[in-house]
Amino acid sequence: MILSGWGRYPRLDCEARLARDEDSLRRTLDKAADTGRPLIARGNGRSYGDSALQPLGTVGMRGMNHILGFDPATGIVTAEAGVLLDDLISVFLPQGWFPWVTPGTRFVTVGGMIASDVHGKNHHRDGSFGNFVAWIDVMGPDGAVRRCSPDAEAGLFAATVGGMGLSGVILRAAFRLRPVETGWIRQRTIPTASLDATIAAFEANADATYSVAWIDCMATGAALGRSLLTLGEHARIGELPEEARARPLTLDLARKRKVPLDAPGFALNRWSVSAFNALYYRRGAAQAGSALVPWDSYFYPLDALLEWNRIYGRRGFAQYQCVLPLDASAEGLRALLTEISASGRSSFLTVLKRMGPEGLGRIGFPMEGYTLALDFPMSAGTLGLLRRLDEIVLAHGGRFYLAKDSRIAADTLRRADPRAADFRSLREEAGLSGRFASAQSERLIL
Template sequence: MTLVTGWGRFPVIDTEISRPCSLAAVGEAIAATAGAIARGNGRAYGDAAIGARATIAMTSFDRIRSFDPATGRIRLEAGVLLSDLIETFGPRGFLPFVVPGTRFVSVGGAIAADVHGKNHHCEGGFGRYVERILLRTGQGETIEVSREDHSDVFSATVGGMGLTGVILEASMRLRPVETGWIRERIISASDLTAAMRALDAGDSATYSVAWIDCAARGSELGRSLIYLGEHANRGDLPDDTDEFPTGQAPGFSVPIDFPSMTLNRYSIRAFNELYYRKGARRAGGDHVVSLYPYFFPLDTIGGWNRIYGRRGFLQHQCVIPGHGAREVLGDILERITRRGDASFLAVLKKLGQGEGLLSFPLPGYTLALDFPLRGDILSFLDEIDRLVVAAGGRLYLAKDARQSRATFEAGYPDLPRFNAIRQTLDPEGKIRSRLSQRLFDEVQP
């Protein structure tokens, strides 16, 4: 048995780990226990990639099977990381259509979570660009699913958190690009209303995201920096600039768990003030920046999750439908400022409709907040959950470590359909995670 956590380092769970190196070995790992789940690179924040009894590490499945440069179609194993795709195919003129906030995510994990990026409002999530999935079910079958073949299983697998079976391989499309640079424009917003208006006005931009100062109060509540982006063409680059920047290793790695007192109302307020002022000075004209800091700013800090201390942290990411979102998001930010426990990282984006039955996105606004695990934070987040549910929103399963069954069921109306499909694939319940145990599996004796 091995102690395992998600990226948030909570909860800490004892699990058996198998590391299969062949398709047959994956089948044996599933058959050997009642309650296994696949695990990619361990970047789900909570307990989604930890098995109810056993965890199947898919890191050995890291081969690219085929690539067609005429169409951008690629077939690859589930353990391939997005960083591998970027570094291998970026210099050839291709990138993933969708990337989340870290490039160190496996393709299998990106499909299972139907991850979204800064372009969901106009281009959808990761699952939109997946065409076929090779799946090993709890019954021991290996099936290939798509929108044409086993379409119900495909819709349950995209965003299904690995619960329809172990994703072995996938076929998907990559985006043709001229360079590995982004033409960025920064907009300074004085409050939440201005930030949301700027995001709405930026609907035509391929990429848009807002950083929110959660320490700002009063008339400055929700002041933000909005980052709009487009893929840069060769003509946008200064002379003598390489068309594709090299991947950046972390410039600094956190060597130890920070003391719990490091992140407090004073340090966060000081950091946010400096960050806002620096960004506001750059607001206005376009800047050409490497794709790495634009898409993956936290990847420059190795082990950044240790900043939150030994007990770890919780990320709360919700989506609120567009109608009434301003009022609900303002209420959430007001409650945070009253606590004096501002989120160190707060990100606001616009989303469209999700691809799968359990995909997180809804048309509206998503707010992601990080909190150290201390004090009464669990009860405070329960309070926030009630606001989200009342507004018709829901929480992101890939980030969740503590929401209740009631919150989950209220937010995911397609759960009965998902469960029916899952039951046909796995009547004995071989595929189960700690997340599914917590939120929607029948209680086991």
């Protein structure tokens, strides 16, 4: 069947199988071994590029979707790899628990969150998802299941957290949730007039639990990097209005809408995005200040629009995410935004976050600094721009997020991250490189 990541680029014809339990997965592994074909596990298809695609064998894990247990004394939940984050929130938020770390969508699987070592708006404070994983069960190429943790089978654990599914198939995991009193977020929006002001505002609010900035990537001159910085804290019951205190954890969520069709290719262009950005910034600046907002609108604003990836049309889009070290962030971000603005190619959604120290994974994405995420409609011109952005990132000592990547070259990855060659060697020594491989890992020689 034809499969793609969330960016809808590339689209590949993949031999697809669904794993419903350990036995069916083991049979799929045995068949792949007999035919000499590699395979890769796939969750809900929310990685953006080709990291969960393998033409010779893509194994869907949504059939293994059971929540297996919960310990309210520790906040540790045990769940199979195919459980959605949305399922976890639906079950546990009414009981007063929320994920410690969440990406920008709740329609990701537990296995996908571990394989990508997802981070959220609180990385500067709490790190990435792997920091809260107690253990993982991983099925290797021989069908044997090994339980790994930071203390036992630590090498496998480090290769699995952020390892993009290349160390084996994640079956289930145990990880911590955080206690919360309400489902509301105390939000504060700060408009900033320039990139320097944006970075200064992040640093001045480093004690905020959550922080994220929307950047007007089409602004130029003195306004380059102007942003709306949004801070967030889990609201306490005493901070809610009287009428909300009776049901602090059960909220009336925004009604979901669906993009009905693929937008025409010309819909997102320099002029339409520039006009939208200017309006969005003015509106956000006018509404700056504090407000109580529901959890879903703070963490997952795009989830309210189902199939929003169709906005970019049939050709899809490239999500581009890099992280720059702290001492090079201001200069590197200025160079990136200047190049984007000069190119005439617009990113419809441009997001900046402050990152904390590196995570636990052997090839994890985070480093302390700033991470910039951008969306570009796919075209030959876009690919040319992204190659220029690659060089800017490399010149400033940055890295690329594999969960968002669909097109960087193997030598670009190795120039950015010397750990890539070590990860490749580790996989070869463990006999994994011929058994677990994605279109991405083949492209990047991982």
